[in-house]
Amino acid sequence: MNKEEFLSKYGVDRRNTSAVKWDGMQEEFGRSDLYPLWVADTEFKIPESSxxxxxxxxxxxxxxxxxxxxxxxxxxxxxxxxxxxxxxxxxxxxxxxxxxxxxxxxxxxxxxxxxxxxxxxxxxxxxxxxxxxxxxxxxxxxxxxxxxxxxxxxxxxxxxxxxxxxxxxxxxxxxxxxxxxxxxxxxxxxxxxxxxxxxxxxxxxxxxxxxxxxxxxxxxxxxxxxxxxxxxxxxxxxxxxxxxxxxxxxxxxxxxxxxxxxxxxxxxxxxxxxxxxxxxxxxxxxxxxGADWLDGLLAIVRDNYNYLKEHLQAAFPEIKLTDQEGTYLAWVDLSGVVAPEDLKHVVQDQAKLAVDFGSMFGKSGAGHIRINLATTPENLQAAVSSLVKTLQENQA
Ligand SMILES: Cc1ncc(COP(=O)(O)O)c(C=O)c1O
The missing domain is CATH 3.40.640.10 (Type I PLP-dependent aspartate aminotransferase-like (Major domain))
Known part of the structure; x- marks a missing residue:
């Protein structure tokens, strides 16, 4: 299945369905107006056969x-x-x-x-x-x-x-x-x-x-x-x-x-x-x-990853991403552009991204964020624009 078909068939608004990623945002981040790119699940319905x-x-x-x-x-x-x-x-x-x-x-x-x-x-x-x-x-x-x-x-x-x-x-x-x-x-x-x-x-x-x-x-x-x-x-x-x-x-x-x-x-x-x-x-x-469904999901993940990498690095070549070999979770090293102690303030408070911060995964994760790519291109692209804009404003 291609990306467009997948999005129109399986894209779904999960708000007000007791979804951790959306409805649990207030509890986790203290506010509910962030771009949801955290917890490892997706914005998509399960396969039609299921x-x-x-x-x-x-x-x-x-x-x-x-x-x-x-x-x-x-x-x-x-x-x-x-x-x-x-x-x-x-x-x-x-x-x-x-x-x-x-x-x-x-x-x-x-x-x-x-x-x-x-x-x-x-x-x-x-x-x-x-x-x-x-x-x-x-x-x-x-x-x-x-x-x-x-x-x-x-x-x-x-x-x-x-x-x-x-x-x-x-x-x-x-x-x-x-x-x-x-x-x-x-x-x-x-x-x-x-x-x-x-x-x-x-x-x-x-x-x-x-x-x-x-x-x-x-x-x-x-x-x-x-x-x-x-x-x-x-x-x-x-x-x-x-x-x-x-x-x-x-x-x-x-x-x-x-x-x-x-x-x-x-x-x-x-x-x-x-x-x-x-x-x-x-x-x-x-x-x-579900094989066809999975192809559709992976097409979205792939495109979202490419978008993320291209746009972040076009604005800030110092930002590093690992290759997306597996998972739908991108690992982004922002240490070249934000001091680790300011990361949460910049990414969450200023750019309004709900992500998982790297230090959660161990000390060596400091300075990184984990971005969930299994989301709509709109959500991902809006979040990337907001992050880039924030980083540019902070540098000015
Ligand atoms: C490596 C790994 N194991 C286990 C889980 C969670 O599995 P479960 O929800 O079945 O406990 C996750 C969720 O993201 C995971 O990344």
């Missing part, structure tokens, strides 16, 4: 305890196999109500209180929170900024793993917020290191369908034909791809039977969530018929 499937299910009217429909497994497994060559099995798969909720459950049985868990900053901030809230220690390895892309520092990682007796690595692939899609070689090197140091890998692949570039996504599950699978757990969800975070559905993929038993035991203790039938119904239809 809307229809939900309508049918809702019309039925009964919502008692539910099991996972067989069709869900087929649709999700086909999607993964056809697009990425990932072979999944039904007995590996567990469901949750959200990826972060699953990350928390995983840490509870993979580690003991006080154990060290490695994250790679700057990274999606709940990674740190989930470790700390469970009474575990964060070991923050810093990604290295090469301007247009960030890379992993495996040497430093190894040092930190050994020094802190790290038990688990939380990998983000594609990486939010720096927009990297890790290559097969990078993942192979990383997984080999984790195997050597006996560090279990949790691979958060929630952004894996969001590929506005021609970069190929490789799942950690597929590296060396699954050689490292016993040492890893993969989490993902249809929620990020198809904009259904409010439907509370996520996957936990555990190929190793011992780890799976321990996960199941932990779920018993927590009386963990079963499955949410509305999320399953919408997700199944999206995996079956």
């Amino acid at each position: 809307i229809k499937a939900l309508q049918q299910r809702v019309a039925h009217g009964a919502f008692g305890y539910s099991i996972t429909p067989e069709g869900y497994y087929d649709a999700y497994f086909n999607w993964q196999k056809e697009r990425y060559g990932i072979e999944l099995h039904k007995d590996w798969l567990r469901f949750g109500t959200g990826v972060v909720q699953s990350l928390s459950t995983l840490l509870q049985f993979l580690t003991e209180p006080g154990d060290s868990v490695m994250i790679q900053e700057p990274v999606y901030h709940p990674f740190r929170h989930v470790v700390e809230n469970n009474g575990r220690q964060v070991v923050a390895n810093q990604l290295v900024d090469f301007g247009s892309e960030y890379k992993m520092d495996l040497e430093k990682m190894e040092e930190q793993m050994v020094a802190n007796d790290v038990k688990v690595l939380m990998l983000c692939n594609p990486h939010n917020p720096v927009a990297r899609v890790w290559t097969e070689q990078e993942l192979t090197d990383l997984l080999e290191l984790c195997r050597k140091e006996q560090v279990i890998v949790i691979s958060d692949e929630i952004h894996h369908d969001l590929l506005p570039s021609d970069k190929k996504f490789v799942s950690a599950l597929s590296i060396k034909d699954g050689f490292y699978r016993d040492n890893m757990i993969m989490v993902d969800s249809p929620s990020k791809t198809f904009n259904m975070a409010g439907l509370l559905i996520s996957h936990v993929v555990i190929p190793n039977p011992q780890l799976r038993d321990r996960y199941d035991q932990q779920q018993e203790i927590l009386h963990g969530p079963a499955s949410n039938i509305l999320g399953l119904v919408a997700g199944e239809a999206a995996y079956r018929d």
Whole structure:
């Protein structure tokens, strides 16, 4: 689907629908008149096939305890196999109500209180929170900024793993917020290191369908034909791809039977969530018929990114953006034009942008902002004009 068709068919005003991004702006930013470019969801309806499937299910009217429909497994497994060559099995798969909720459950049985868990900053901030809230220690390895892309520092990682007796690595692939899609070689090197140091890998692949570039996504599950699978757990969800975070559905993929038993035991203790039938119904239809919808979304993300980069850098060549390999979240380094301590005042108070500030993702994110590109061109373009104008006025 092309961009114009997607916008006219799926664009929707989310105001006054209890949408965090719009209706939660007052609480988060203290005002509600900002350009909404924060929280990672989109301004678009879910695929038509999902809307229809939900309508049918809702019309039925009964919502008692539910099991996972067989069709869900087929649709999700086909999607993964056809697009990425990932072979999944039904007995590996567990469901949750959200990826972060699953990350928390995983840490509870993979580690003991006080154990060290490695994250790679700057990274999606709940990674740190989930470790700390469970009474575990964060070991923050810093990604290295090469301007247009960030890379992993495996040497430093190894040092930190050994020094802190790290038990688990939380990998983000594609990486939010720096927009990297890790290559097969990078993942192979990383997984080999984790195997050597006996560090279990949790691979958060929630952004894996969001590929506005021609970069190929490789799942950690597929590296060396699954050689490292016993040492890893993969989490993902249809929620990020198809904009259904409010439907509370996520996957936990555990190929190793011992780890799976321990996960199941932990779920018993927590009386963990079963499955949410509305999320399953919408997700199944999206995996079956949502490819065209996804093409439309990615066309918008791509154009919005190009617009953002072109207009910011035309006005201020010092502004740096990483390449948008994956995710719909652009990572913009404004440190060349605004002092980090003034960033919030300039971007939020003066230019009126509601963005996520880089320091939220770790100290190394200071001076950056994360801009959500999964929005209408009007919203993005108005925000860019406002930012450029503010920066120019401040310089005058
Ligand atoms: C890397 C990553 N993991 C997890 C999530 C959230 O997942 P959920 O809403 O299923 O908890 C996000 C949301 O942006 C994310 O970027």
